[in-house]
Amino acid sequence: MTNVDELLARMSPAEKAGQLTQYFYFRLPAGAEAEPALGLDVAEQPQAVEAALSRGEAGSLLFVTDPGEINRLQRLALEGNPHGIPLLFGFDVIHGLRTIFPVPIAMAASWDPEIIERGQAIAAREARAVGIHWAFAPMVDIARDPRWGRIVEGAGEDPYLGAVVAAAQVRGFQRHIIAGPKHFGGYGAALGGRDYDEANLSDHELWNVYFPPFRAAIEAGAGNVMTAYMDLNGIPATASHWLFTEVLRDAWGFDGFVVSDANAVRNLVTHGFARDLTEAGERAVIAGVDMEMAIADPAYARLPESQAPAEVIDSRVRKILEAKVRLGLFDDPYVNEDRARTVLADPAHRAAAREAAQRTAVLLRNEGDLLPLDAGDLRSIAVLGPLADSKRDTLGPWVFDFDLDETVTVLDGIRGFVKDRADVDYAPGIPVGQRTFPSMFDMFGGNAPADPPGFDAEAEFARAVATAAAADVAVVVAGEWQNMIGEAASRSSLELPGRQLELLQAVVATGTPTVLLVMNGRPLDLRWAAEHVPAILDIWYPGTQGGAAVADLLFGDVSPSGKLPFTWPRTVGQIPMISSHTTSHEPENQARRYWDEASTPLFPFGHGLSYGRFSYGDLTVDRPVVGREGTVAVSVEVTNDADRAAAEVVQLYLRQRHGTASRPVRELKGFRRVVVPARSTVVVEFTIGPEHRRYWNAAVRDWVLDATSFDVEVGGSAASFDVRPAVAEG
Numbered sequence: 001m002t003n004v005d006e007l008l009a010r011m012s013p014a015e016k017a018g019q020l021t022q023y024f025y026f027r028l029p030a031g032a033e034a035e036p037a038l039g040l041d042v043a044e045q046p047q048a049v050e051a052a053l054s055r056g057e058a059g060s061l062l063f064v065t066d067p068g069e070i071n072r073l074q075r076l077a078l079e080g081n082p083h084g085i086p087l088l089f090g091f092d093v094i095h096g097l098r099t100i101f102p103v104p105i106a107m108a109a110s111w112d113p114e115i116i117e118r119g120q121a122i123a124a125r126e127a128r129a130v131g132i133h134w135a136f137a138p139m140v141d142i143a144r145d146p147r148w149g150r151i152v153e154g155a156g157e158d159p160y161l162g163a164v165v166a167a168a169q170v171r172g173f174q175r176h177i178i179a180g181p182k183h184f185g186g187y188g189a190a191l192g193g194r195d196y197d198e199a200n201l202s203d204h205e206l207w208n209v210y211f212p213p214f215r216a217a218i219e220a221g222a223g224n225v226m227t228a229y230m231d232l233n234g235i236p237a238t239a240s241h242w243l244f245t246e247v248l249r250d251a252w253g254f255d256g257f258v259v260s261d262a263n264a265v266r267n268l269v270t271h272g273f274a275r276d277l278t279e280a281g282e283r284a285v286i287a288g289v290d291m292e293m294a295i296a297d298p299a300y301a302r303l304p305e306s307q308a309p310a311e312v313i314d315s316r317v318r319k320i321l322e323a324k325v326r327l328g329l330f331d332d333p334y335v336n337e338d339r340a341r342t343v344l345a346d347p348a349h350r351a352a353a354r355e356a357a358q359r360t361a362v363l364l365r366n367e368g369d370l371l372p373l374d375a376g377d378l379r380s381i382a383v384l385g386p387l388a389d390s391k392r393d394t395l396g397p398w399v400f401d402f403d404l405d406e407t408v409t410v411l412d413g414i415r416g417f418v419k420d421r422a423d424v425d426y427a428p429g430i431p432v433g434q435r436t437f438p439s440m441f442d443m444f445g446g447n448a449p450a451d452p453p454g455f456d457a458e459a460e461f462a463r464a465v466a467t468a469a470a471a472d473v474a475v476v477v478a479g480e481w482q483n484m485i486g487e488a489a490s491r492s493s494l495e496l497p498g499r500q501l502e503l504l505q506a507v508v509a510t511g512t513p514t515v516l517l518v519m520n521g522r523p524l525d526l527r528w529a530a531e532h533v534p535a536i537l538d539i540w541y542p543g544t545q546g547g548a549a550v551a552d553l554l555f556g557d558v559s560p561s562g563k564l565p566f567t568w569p570r571t572v573g574q575i576p577m578i579s580s581h582t583t584s585h586e587p588e589n590q591a592r593r594y595w596d597e598a599s600t601p602l603f604p605f606g607h608g609l610s611y612g613r614f615s616y617g618d619l620t621v622d623r624p625v626v627g628r629e630g631t632v633a634v635s636v637e638v639t640n641d642a643d644r645a646a647a648e649v650v651q652l653y654l655r656q657r658h659g660t661a662s663r664p665v666r667e668l669k670g671f672r673r674v675v676v677p678a679r680s681t682v683v684v685e686f687t688i689g690p691e692h693r694r695y696w697n698a699a700v701r702d703w704v705l706d707a708t709s710f711d712v713e714v715g716g717s718a719a720s721f722d723v724r725p726a727v728a729e730g
């Protein structure tokens with residue numbers, strides 16, 4: 001058994017600083033150029049890192065995924081380190097390593113902790129098999145401004161859903177590797193939705209909204225936490241002693257290690273906060289940041305010359321060494337490359353990815369029950385839009401080790417489903433390779449599909465419309481190219497990019513019944529579609545098996561059961577718009593606050609239709625009056641009148657009527673995904689305890705539990721429910 005104290009006693013200051021340093025190790029595809037903003041010399045980088053390894057002065061690497069390469073670098077590290085301290089390999093395992101699951105916002109839309117946990121356990125199994133020990137995930141930042149591109153990586157707007165999803169992901173990851181919830185804290189509140197911009201959050205929002213998913217992730221056993229780039233209330237988050245010591249460790253008892261976001265420590269100079277790199281390292285390490293993630297030229301390498309107290313540095317190194325011991329790396333630092341290949345190819349992983357994609361899709365509209373389509377009844381299906389057959393876009397952002405060959409697009413999925421029962425005619429209609437701006441991830445290659453040579457935009461547009469006109473049904477896939485969303489990919493508009501809306505309008509004008517499949521990670525401006533397109537299914541970026549799952553849903557093998565994890569605004573000008581807002585003067589006029597647009601959403605939080613036909617009834621609370629700390633049992637009957645079984649996500653909201661602060665008009669406090677058999681009723685039960693009613697009160701700067709009355713609301717979205725009052729007495 002490795003003795004951490006003995007190791008610490010033998011290590012030099014430079015070796016200790018090395019353990020606290022994580023280096024990017026990039027090998028870009030031939031000919032690729034690094035994003036200039038990274039300040040990275042692609043040719044130099046590997047040599048510089050290997051030199052640090054040979055001096056025993058690196059604790060961790062990121063961005064290596066090849067098991068042979070991981071073994072080679074591990075060997076270099078062990079040979080170079082006089083104490084035999086192995087490297088920790090970290091990576092952005094966000095929604096799969098080789099088997100790509102739907103993007104995280106989609107997984108949240110399943111409202112299904114079981115499939116979320118299973119998905120991340122599979123991602124972690126694949127990661128561990130290739131030698132990755134630690135995922136920079138889950139991203140548990142609340143996102144209430146969909147202009148912010150990183151909304152795709154999280155669970156949306158709601159702290160309760162966010163906490164349940166965070167915990168499920170952590171449980172999944174931690175079965176094989178370390179999970180690193182990020183970015184602590186408040187990163188999602190970037191002003192204007194502009195990535196990395198400052199966040200100004202009241203006490204009340206931090207504790208009631210932005211912190212709960214982090215707390216849940218830590219309680220679920222996350223071994224790591226990542227810092228955030230921006231200033232939080234005027235202090236750079238990465239140097240916030242309050243966040244990383246007072247809240248995370250002292251208040252919540254976090255026992256793992258903290259890593260900075262990439263270059264966030266050197267950014268303390270950029271912020272105009274630290275005087276130079278040495279002071280940047282010193283202030284971050286004192287604040288409680290154990291490890292620096294450095295793209296180049298680490299600040300922590302200067303810790304030996306800084307004023308950081310030796311005992312602080314030792315306590316940070318201890319955390320890193322303990323993590324390595326816990327992972328068993330001192331005993332077993334290498335991976336078996338044959339086993340890695342077998343794990344990556346496991347068909348059970350693909351089956352789970354398909355099931356996940358089935359559960360994540362949200363049926364936004366289904367006028368006249370156009371869906372499901374009857375495959376036996378159709379002679380021809382037009383599949384239209386550039387995203388319908390784009391493998392790379394089907395996978396979504398934040399994947400690097402994918403296999404395009406095995407990726408099933410919507411077109412592949414539909415063809416595979418109908419076989420020779422109907423003609424499936426595909427026309428992209430508008431350029432496949434159309435990009436409005438380059439993404440920093442383009443340097444990894446494979447990100448921007450190109451049009452076939454000689455693509456004639458006008459002729460292709462006309463051909464797509466003619467294909468629709470000649471078909472029994474048109475399936476239009478429209479949305480955002482995957483590199484328009486994610487890190488550093490904010491938008492100032494929610495419009496469908498390119499000529500997609502025009503294409504959709506022209507297709508609908510042919511009179512052919514039209515289904516819109518939305519490929520996205522944020523709400524888009526669907527005002528026209530929501531009035532004119534009878535069926536709209538949000539398929540997100542559905543992953544490796546996405547197209548197969550979409551076909552299962554389109555043709556009714558599976559009923560859609562996803563629910564929106566955010567409020568879907570009508571237009572960008574309404575942002576921010578959330579479900580759990582408070583209310584004030586003239587609430588009856590709430591829907592008329594704008595001169596030029598309704599102030600209601602296009603689709604409410606929690607919305608999602610089904611091929612089942614659900615109704616709610618007999619909502620009961622077991623006692624109308626309880627003590628302030630008391631518990632209320634709630635039950636509701638959910639009936640499915642359809643001829644088929646279907647899953648429904650039953651949602652419970654609370655509204656506190658009076659107290660020592662004004663509280664939101666509704667707050668999600670429970671949900672359950674239940675399968676209701678055809679023409680049957682099931683009873684769904686919830687328990688409301690004091691933990692559901694407690695909230696952070698900014699007036700007293702503490703958690704409070706008011707003596708009050710509250711409404712219990714249960715339904716299939718945040719806008720449709722039955723209500724029962726109850727009282728919590730003081």
Ligand code: NOJ
Pocket residue numbers: 092136182261262487
């Ligand atoms: C920067 C991102 O903000 C963070 O989420 C990610 O984990 C690191 N880069 C490493 O890629």
